[in-house]
Amino acid sequence: MSKIKETSTNFANKQALADECSEVYAANIIGGQWALVICSWLINGKLRFGELKKLLPNITERMLTLQLRKLEENKIVKRTIYAEVPPRVEYELTPIGYELKAVIKQLESWGDKHKALDSANRSNMIKSN
Numbered sequence: 001m002s003k004i005k006e007t008s009t010n011f012a013n014k015q016a017l018a019d020e021c022s023e024v025y026a027a028n029i030i031g032g033q034w035a036l037v038i039c040s041w042l043i044n045g046k047l048r049f050g051e052l053k054k055l056l057p058n059i060t061e062r063m064l065t066l067q068l069r070k071l072e073e074n075k076i077v078k079r080t081i082y083a084e085v086p087p088r089v090e091y092e093l094t095p096i097g098y099e100l101k102a103v104i105k106q107l108e109s110w111g112d113k114h115k116a117l118d119s120a121n122r123s124n125m126i127k128s129n
Contacts (some may be wrong), residue, residue: 029074030100034059034067039076039097040104046080046092076100 005011017024030036034056041047041055053064068091071077076097082088093100 029076032067034063035071035076036104036107038064038067038071039093039100040108042077042091042093043098043101043104046090048088048090052091071097 014024014028019025030039037056038052041052047055049064049068052068053059053061056064059067068077068079072079075094078092078094078097080090080092082090
């Protein structure tokens with residue numbers, strides 16, 4: 001996961017757009033391949049790193065760590081470390097993170113409808129050939 005140089009035009013454009021448009025600002029926080037799915041699992045409650053890794057078998061440990069750090073930095077996820085041996089770490093959504101539940105459910109519903117539409121279009125194309 002590479003960062004955009006803060007001196008680049010691309011960075012300036014993204015920043016200006018995010019400042020102007022709250023939707024873009026939100027998409028910058030929860031966008032990406034893994035952030036939304038991590039949040040969707042955490043909606044059900046606290047999970048440990050290993051539990052999240054099992055739920056997301058195609059994610060690397062490094063990417064999961066980076067995504068959790070980004071979500072924590074953006075106050076979406078809270079990380080709790082317990083003073084035990086071995087140390088136990090749990091991740092959970094913050095109050096503002098839990099507010100994503102309705103958004104995630106709506107995106108899931110929209111995604112199901114779009115998949116069906118896309119599938120129907122493919123079926124029609126095959127029949128016409």
